Amino acid sequence: TRIVLLPGDGIGPEVTEQARLCLAYLSERRELNLSFETHDFGGAAIDRHGEPLPEATLAACRAADGILLGAVGGPDWDDAPARPEAGLLGLRAALGLFANLRPARVIAGLEHLSPIRGDLVRGADILIVRELTGGAYFGTKTIDAERASDEFAYTREEIERVAHVAFAAARRRANRLTLVDKANVLATSRLWRQVVGEIALGYPEVAVEYVYVDAAAMALITNPRRFDVILTENMFGDILSDELAVIPGSIGLLASASTGTERAALFEPIHGSAPEIAGMDVANPAGAIASAAMLLDHVGQSEMAFLLRGALDDVLSSGTLTADLGGGASCSEFGEAVRTRID
Amino acid sequence: TRIVLLPGDGIGPEVTEQARLCLAYLSERRELNLSFETHDFGGAAIDRHGEPLPEATLAACRAADGILLGAVGGPDWDDAPARPEAGLLGLRAALGLFANLRPARVIAGLEHLSPIRGDLVRGADILIVRELTGGAYFGTKTIDAERASDEFAYTREEIERVAHVAFAAARRRANRLTLVDKANVLATSRLWRQVVGEIALGYPEVAVEYVYVDAAAMALITNPRRFDVILTENMFGDILSDELAVIPGSIGLLASASTGTERAALFEPIHGSAPEIAGMDVANPAGAIASAAMLLDHVGQSEMAFLLRGALDDVLSSGTLTADLGGGASCSEFGEAVRTRID
Ligand SMILES: CC(C)[C@H](C(=O)O)[C@@H](O)C(=O)O
Ligand SMILES: CC(C)[C@H](C(=O)O)[C@@H](O)C(=O)O
Numbered sequence: 001t002r003i004v005l006l007p008g009d010g011i012g013p014e015v016t017e018q019a020r021l022c023l024a025y026l027s028e029r030r031e032l033n034l035s036f037e038t039h040d041f042g043g044a045a046i047d048r049h050g051e052p053l054p055e056a057t058l059a060a061c062r063a064a065d066g067i068l069l070g071a072v073g074g075p076d077w078d079d080a081p082a083r084p085e086a087g088l089l090g091l092r093a094a095l096g097l098f099a100n101l102r103p104a105r106v107i108a109g110l111e112h113l114s115p116i117r118g119d120l121v122r123g124a125d126i127l128i129v130r131e132l133t134g135g136a137y138f139g140t141k142t143i144d145a146e147r148a149s150d151e152f153a154y155t156r157e158e159i160e161r162v163a164h165v166a167f168a169a170a171r172r173r174a175n176r177l178t179l180v181d182k183a184n185v186l187a188t189s190r191l192w193r194q195v196v197g198e199i200a201l202g203y204p205e206v207a208v209e210y211v212y213v214d215a216a217a218m219a220l221i222t223n224p225r226r227f228d229v230i231l232t233e234n235m236f237g238d239i240l241s242d243e244l245a246v247i248p249g250s251i252g253l254l255a256s257a258s259t260g261t262e263r264a265a266l267f268e269p270i271h272g273s274a275p276e277i278a279g280m281d282v283a284n285p286a287g288a289i290a291s292a293a294m295l296l297d298h299v300g301q302s303e304m305a306f307l308l309r310g311a312l313d314d315v316l317s318s319g320t321l322t323a324d325l326g327g328g329a330s331c332s333e334f335g336e337a338v339r340t341r342i343d
Numbered sequence: 344t345r346i347v348l349l350p351g352d353g354i355g356p357e358v359t360e361q362a363r364l365c366l367a368y369l370s371e372r373r374e375l376n377l378s379f380e381t382h383d384f385g386g387a388a389i390d391r392h393g394e395p396l397p398e399a400t401l402a403a404c405r406a407a408d409g410i411l412l413g414a415v416g417g418p419d420w421d422d423a424p425a426r427p428e429a430g431l432l433g434l435r436a437a438l439g440l441f442a443n444l445r446p447a448r449v450i451a452g453l454e455h456l457s458p459i460r461g462d463l464v465r466g467a468d469i470l471i472v473r474e475l476t477g478g479a480y481f482g483t484k485t486i487d488a489e490r491a492s493d494e495f496a497y498t499r500e501e502i503e504r505v506a507h508v509a510f511a512a513a514r515r516r517a518n519r520l521t522l523v524d525k526a527n528v529l530a531t532s533r534l535w536r537q538v539v540g541e542i543a544l545g546y547p548e549v550a551v552e553y554v555y556v557d558a559a560a561m562a563l564i565t566n567p568r569r570f571d572v573i574l575t576e577n578m579f580g581d582i583l584s585d586e587l588a589v590i591p592g593s594i595g596l597l598a599s600a601s602t603g604t605e606r607a608a609l610f611e612p613i614h615g616s617a618p619e620i621a622g623m624d625v626a627n628p629a630g631a632i633a634s635a636a637m638l639l640d641h642v643g644q645s646e647m648a649f650l651l652r653g654a655l656d657d658v659l660s661s662g663t664l665t666a667d668l669g670g671g672a673s674c675s676e677f678g679e680a681v682r683t684r685i686d
Contacts, residue, residue: 115564116458136495141529149482153492188486191486215585221459221564221590242558
């Protein structure tokens with residue numbers, strides 16, 4: 001099983017290293033036969049190759065079973081010829097990564113870390129499935145000094161394939177799916193409602209509801225338990241998944257997966273490159289480790305994913321916390337604690 | 344001074360009535376010479392005239408100094424030939440209401456009502472200025488069974504005029520303005536940054552920063568005090584202003600103003616029509632009364648606006664609360680309490 005590591009920029013390398021050590025530990029003890037190769041990506045790749053997604057990196061990603069990314073970007077590349085984020089958008093497009101899965105869960109005993117009142121967030125467990133290669137991100141753009149425009153388009157097929165991912169996920173979870181849109185204003189939203197309504201017929205055990213994006217932005221705060229799986233288009237997903245991400249207490253905790261038409265899928269913590277703390281061994285590797293667990297699920301090692309996630313939860317519940325959560329554990333100490341908990 | 348009342352649907356009529364009584368009370372005592380006329384709008388107008396914004400209503404609005412709207416919509420009109428919300432979009436377009444002002448403030452002593460932790464929201468005081476007649480709301484739309492699209496466009500002039508509203512507001516407040524956009528993805532956002540940067544030169548006392556919409560959705564929860572005035576385009580404004588609206592504790596508290604190219608401006612509480620409690624005298628009229636205060640500002644009665652807002656805050660701080668805030672006051676009792684507090 002080939003795993004490509006893209007440590008990227010800022011704290012990317014140190015959190016990716018802790019996640020890699022967890023995977024390597026499992027691979028050795030349980031003979032998973034995981035192989036690792038590291039490639040340049042993002043700002044680091046701009047520095048070395050003049051572009052954020054070099055040919056060699058892309059080729060390796062195409063041949064991989066799973067890709068583990070750290071973080072990209074930072075002020076160092078504000079005036080660079082290419083933007084590090086362009087590497088991310090390029091990778092999404094090249095690998096056809098159309099479904100972005102963003103789970104967030106409030107861990108029992110850690111409710112006090114949430115910015116939201118404990119009584120509201122206790123037990124909240126939400127998965128946002130964000131469409132990742134359509135909508136305004138890849139539409140036609142025009143700009144001159146007087147006027148600019150972005151096209152925001154979806155085809156039936158683009159909606160269908162991501163809807164299947166979301167319904168399948170709902171079936172493995174609490175069997176509830178909320179389509180978030182703005183059908184009272186947008187034509188694209190009306191097509192989403194129609195297509196999702198048709199696909200729902202194939203998943204009779206999943207209860208479907210439709211919520212406007214403005215109402216969803218409220219309900220995530222006032223009543224997060226009402227959601228199980230949220231399905232939405234690219235831009236709304238960008239906004240809502242980040243809103244959701246602060247609920248567990250630190251964005252350092254959260255993982256994401258992007259799956260597509262190819263075998264290779266991309267796994268990354270949702271935090272940024274945090275250049276101000278890079279190299280200081282204080283970053284929270286929990287998001288990277290949770291991403292590694294999602295990668296294990298993807299390569300057919302669900303039992304190992306379960307083990308790794310269990311160890312991670314145990315360490316967090318026991319109060320071993322990094323600085324972002326008010327604790328004193330370093331990045332490497334936290335990673336080591338997770339590995340120790342595995343068996 | 345001509346005030347047009349559009350009570351609309353659901354709880355609209357009862358909250359509008361409490362706001363009207365406050366204005367009438369002030370008008371009598373202080374000889375403001377306000378005149379009131381009531382017109383059909385929304386679902387109520389569909390029932391009586393077959394359309395949500397009848398000609399007579401629009402003509403009255405055009406001739407008004409200020410318009411006080413209650414709420415529109417409800418399940419009764421799900422299958423109606425026209426949607427009640429179309430009346431709202433029609434009024435915005437007809438009166439050129441391009442700037443939507445959405446203030447939200449956590450009232451001292453009422454921090455515990457917020458879904459967000461008291462230490463985070465104490466003293467938060469934010470004004471979102473949302474562009475209201477551009478972007479995807481009024482762009483070209485296409486839809487067939489296989490594909491749909493929405494155009495998302497802005498002209499320099501559309502950005503300039505709403506930016507001036509936001510900078511002028513910042514100057515009356517804490518002199519800080521945050522432009523929220525998605526300039527790493529959208530061409531329209533890049534035009535916004537450019538135009539706002541140019542306009543900022545004319546307001547040297549206002550400190551300007553640029554924040555991506557996904558980061559803003561996080562920061563509203565984790566660090567609301569970092570914002571003073573937020574300026575943003577229509578769709579982002581729709582989402583963020585509703586996210587902001589839950590922070591004070593109930594959307595029943597919040598007011599809005601929409602100003603444009605004509606003299607007439609529109610004032611409305613931000614809550615919906617809440618048909619399930621309509622006619623029961625339990626709705627919170629605070630948002631409608633706060634909207635009436637914004638109307639007084641608009642018609643040059645800032646001193647009266649100050650008086651009304653002060654009375655409203657006093658009543659809330661003293662613990663007279665409607666059911667949405669866990670209190671036992673009825674809609675009319677709350678309105679009466681505010682009027683009693685005025686002098
Ligand atoms: C960097 C940016 C283009 C990206 C996005 O908006 O998709 C990021 O915010 C994300 O969510 O991964
Ligand atoms: C009803 C709808 C069209 C409207 C909007 O999105 O503008 C509403 O959500 C609002 O914010 O006033």
